[in-house]
Amino acid sequence: MQNNHLIALVLVVSTLFLASVSVARQISDEQKKEIVYKKYSDYKKEFPAVWDIHPRKAMELLDQGKVLFVDTRTPAEMSVSMLPAAITMDTLLANPDAYKHKTIVGYCTISKRSGLFAKEMARKGITVTNLKGGKLAWLLEGGNVYDEKGIEVRRTHVYSDEWNLAPAGYKTEKFNFLEKILQTR
Secondary structure (H helix, E strand, C coil): CHHHHHHHHHHHHHHHHHHHHHHHHHCCHHHHHHHHHHHHHHHHCCCCCCCEECHHHHHHHHHCCCEEEEECCCHHHHCCCECCCCEEHHHHHHCHHHHCCCEEEEECCCCHHHHHHHHHHHHCCCCCEEECCHHHHHHHCCCCEECCCCCEECEEECCCHHHCCCCCCCEEECCCHHHHHHHCC
8 A cells, every 4th residue: 555655745746846946848938937027026035135136237246256156055955056156154154354354155056045134144243145036046047157177067956846947958957856755764
């Protein structure tokens, strides 16, 4: 009987995955961008006092050498790709004064986690601006991502099927929820 439940779970997860992949491939990058910014707008209600920055403005600051990106995702997500010269939260927290001369911009997939991080940092007196729409908006606005060696890549971690909104031409990776369920048994 337990195997039947597992088979049913696999079928449901597979069907949902295929449906989300199909939808993601059928919509344009402009439509994806609209979805990403709408989702971010909804999340922004959880951290209204946090300043945010549009990806294109962040790109301008990057070109001027005036920005520092802080990746608030997990190491597994970061291993897929990161924004240019991004550092981890731990690196920032180890010596925040070392980065005072730059605009510190936090990000994650959609910038919910980074918004909450920025909110927490404000309580500690550290100003962190949040990347509007996160890494997905960055990519949809034409930004590049890099592997841990600093080599530009065309892949991104999208967290889950719901966030499979990367631009055309990008390979997406996400958590394997089924594998996690099976590991907890």
